[in-house]
Amino acid sequence: MGRRRKGRAVSGILVLDKPLERSSNSAMIVARAIYKAVKAGHTGALDPLASGVLPICFGEATKFSQYLLDADKVYRTTVIVGERRSTGDAEGEIIAEADASALTREAVEAVLSQFRGDILQVPPMHSALKRDGKPLYELARRGLEVEREARPVTISRLELESFVPGERAEVSLLVHCSKGTYIRSLAEDIGEALGLGGYVAALRRLQAGPFEESQALSFEQLQPLRDREAFDELDTLLLPLDSALQHIPAVSLSDTTADFLVQGQAVFVPKLPEGPLLRLYRGGDAQPQFMGIGEILDDGRVTPRRLLANM
Incomplete structure (x- = not known):
């Protein structure tokens, strides 16, 4: 043991x-x-x-x-335009430079429209994604680069909060994005679209789910x-x-029905909300006890998906 x-x-x-x-x-x-x-x-x-x-x-x-x-995430990030870094962020070495003095707020706003909605994004080499069982960042540290397949992500909101012009322009962005979105890749792609390069200088997560x-x-x-x-x-x-589960519809179960679920049996529940997942509670409306997550089967029954212990 x-x-x-x-x-x-x-x-x-x-x-x-x-x-x-x-x-x-x-x-x-x-x-x-x-x-x-x-x-x-x-x-x-x-x-x-x-x-x-x-x-x-x-x-x-x-x-x-x-x-x-x-769940979706919300970030505030500062992107430096006019410079590319090996890691896509401030910790990397400078690999390319350009003078961004002529860049305007209007030009940045115009480019941002390309990155709103459903887009394809190539994950950065400095990420925890694995290739042949090894994180990409380990390969990157050895100076290796492998081809990465572009993946679909969704940028629900992309706002330019501030713009500081200069040879290295500072662009502050508010980003609401789907899971799997890499802000470093977004910064690099925006810099590329501007023809000047870019990297993440600062990043703060404001919301997770x-x-x-x-x-x-x-x-x-x-x-x-x-x-x-x-x-x-x-x-x-x-x-x-x-x-963490408030986005999933909830149902309250009688003690008898809850006991059957705890034993691993699928049960019929009247007036089911839209599925496929449900938050399950034992007891009435006064003090319902959270049980876990259930799944609606094709025949309309509810089966346990993930239950708390000692229920």
């Missing part, structure tokens, strides 16, 4: 304000240590260069992290509570397990 991991069996979602110069995995490890949690996972990596909203799932919440991975910047907590806010071992106070900062 494997050795049981030590810690608290805490469950919930922490909206962390990830600091700069720290990887998402490193930030998750620190958050898990602060909460002394047995199990934790993050929901969509942010580069060390980026800060902002990083939902951390503890305990049973990790069962639903995929629904946050699939339903979670917003206003909800995010920093390590500076959390650590004093950990130092006092005020775990009850820390736990009150966690959001409920189902807070």
